[in-house]
Amino acid sequence: MSVNVLICDDSNIARKQFSKLIPEEWKSSLFFAANGMEALDVISSKNISVLFLDLNMPVMDGYQTLTKLQKLGVEISVIVVSADIQPQALARVMSLGAVDFLKKPATQNAVLETLTKHGLYNKSGSGSLTGGLAVANDTVSEPFSLNECLQEVSNIAMGKAASVLANMLNVFIKLPIPTVNMLEVSELQMALTYGDKSKQCSAISQGFVGAGVAFEALFIFSDSSFPDMAKLLHYDQELDRNAEVELLMDVSSVLIGPFMMEMGKQLNIDFSHGHPVLLGQHVSINDLIQIKKTQWKRTLAVEIVYEVENYQISCDLMLLFTEDSVGVLENLLSYLAEE
Structure with missing residues (x-):
């Protein structure tokens, strides 16, 4: 008996990489969708039996897709595949009807074990879902850009840090979808998606270098976030300027450290790093850019805006790669585009 399988992920690279993990012995037709809305359209017309679902997507994310499937009463085995490995993310998707959760980047062994555990695949060939794999709506053969590759790597690192x-x-x-852009310094402020750019913020800067890749990590923290963050971190002392700097250093190290370790792992680089420094305190985004304007010319920028649910806390992690790093990154990330 044949089975229709759907991979839903906004990243063309992620869809391609995951399609390689589907067992070749599985008698199935493989479909693709870039968001939950597209997935629902495919499900309504193609009798999908197994859905591999990402969480962070535009238009309709994974949580919304699971909620819609529950309301429609659709019988389908949903396996979430996401870089968001927070315990609450796992609990939420299971409560919404997912049968299992795989963390990105998934491995073939993990996929096979999960399918076998839920009776969806039998390696011996005695089960009902065996045969050959056919790609039904091939959207994964398009060439990949550096921005797409770096976005997917950043997405996985983002999930680890969060x-x-x-x-x-x-x-x-x-968690948002990371944005990646090649920018002139004059375009940087306009490109920032960070909240209200007129509001005051504080920022930490830290430099990283390794294997010909050099970049600066900026941790930008909205000043309105200090009270709630202080409560969560159990800061008993009064939040004067010194205490705020201490809090900034604590939070930035938690986000930047794991992010860099995971990114370095994917790029096979051991990054050396400088000491974090206070870039600005109670300033505007424009002020921050003016501070560094003489050092920045053209940069490959990755931006991730983190928000804490039910709290007035938002912060922005930006990676600003030197122009000389672009060619090195293209070579390092070429493995993602390999056939």
Whole structure:
């Protein structure tokens, strides 16, 4: 008996990489979707039996997709595949009807074990879902750009960092889709998606270098976030300027450290890093850019905006790569585009 399988992920790279993990012996037709809305359209017309579902997507994310499937009463085995490894993320998707959860980047062994555990695949060939794999709506053969590759690597690193912060604070971190752009310094302020750019913020800067890749990590923290963050971190002392700097250093190290370790792991680089420094305190985004304007010319920028659910806390992690790093990154990330 044939089975229709759907991979839903906004990243073309992630869809391609995951399609390689589907067992070739599985008698199935493989479909693809870039968001939950597209997935629902495919499910309504193709009798999908197994859905591999990402969580952080535009238009309709994974949580919304699971909720819609529950309301519609659709019988489908949903396996979430996500970089968001927070315990609350796992609990939420299971409560919404997912049968299992795989963390990115998934391995073939993990996929096979999960499918076998739920009776969806039998390696011996005695089960009902065996045969050959056919790609039904091939959207994964398009060439990949450096921005797409770096976005997927950043997405996985983002999930790792958020999980560490979530565990430390016992909260749920709302994760965005990382944005990646090649920018002139004059375009940097306009490109920032960070909240209200006229509001005051404080920032930490830290430099990283390794294997020909050099970049600066900026941790930008909204000043309005200080009270709630101080409560979560159990800061008993009065939040004067010195205490705020201490808090900034604590939070930035939790987000930047795990992020860099996970990114270095994916790029096979051991990054050396400088000491974190206070870039600005109670200034505007424009002020921050002016401070560094003489050093920045053209940069490959990665931006991730973290928000803490049910708290007035938002912060921005930006990676600003030197122009000389671009060619090195393209070579390092080429493995993602390999056939």
